[in-house]
Amino acid sequence: MSVAVDYEQAGELKIGQVGIANLRIRTLDVPRLVEEMRSRVQRAPNMFGRAAVVIDFGGLSHTPDAATAQALLEGLRAAGVLPVALAYGTSEIEKLSQALGLPLLAKFRAGYERVDGAAAETAAPARRETPAPAPAAEPAKAAPRPPAGAAAVAQASSVGMIQSAPVRSGQQIYADNRDLTVLTTVGAGAEVIADGSVHIYGPLRGRALAGAQGNARARIFCREFHAELVAIAGHYKVLEDIPKDLRGKPVQVWLEDEQIKIAALD
Structure with a gap:
């Protein structure tokens, strides 16, 4: 009953919380990436047809040149989706975004990275935890601090x-x-x-x-x-x-x- 995930796919597509898809490029093979996206659109046109897509080059060892990136954008549009931004990464990505005339979405990239990271499950709740400091007069009697994120998880x-x-x-x-x-x-x-x-x-x-x-x-x-x-x-x-x-x-x-x-x- 599981999804037949192809770990050899050139592009890994994830769905963001507001319906924007993040396409993380793992293999810079433009024809292959375009064909994969065309297949997704054909299989689920109501979901992916004219969908907004953020392009993430963070999985590559080198930032592509502007001509290659432009060819990818044009191919994805022809496949039926709408590239709307680049995921923020390095200064080279920032320069590439300027050459392509696309904005950078730093927050979207951060959310994607939390999915992949080992601290994904506790990173967001931990920020909401604000344990009270131990009383200055009686430090020895202060209750032991709970594990990070425990209070926030219980609250949520x-x-x-x-x-x-x-x-x-x-x-x-x-x-x-x-x-x-x-x-x-x-x-x-x-x-x-x-x-x-x-x-x-x-x-x-x-x-x-x-x-x-x-x-x-x-x-x-x-x-x-x-x-x-x-x-x-x-x-x-x-x-x-x-x-x-x-x-x-x-x-x-x-x-x-x-x-x-x-x-x-x-």
């Missing part, structure tokens, strides 16, 4: 976001640093996003993205599965790739070894 798990109204086409619901629970339907063309897990107690016909800031332990649960797309920490699977025997069933979605897993709930 206890204060989830609840959406009681149906999420209709064109709507986007985002649970910042917490779980999201939808009590009714997520319609086709709608999008629900959470930094934690997503729980849907009705049909899921749109898109559900969990672990939006890189939490690979996040999961998606739904009572009736017809999703256009599901994603955990940027790794995604579209409807065309989902086994037909799971459609309409109660399922859970999780990430294992960087591959999306989907299984029916008993």
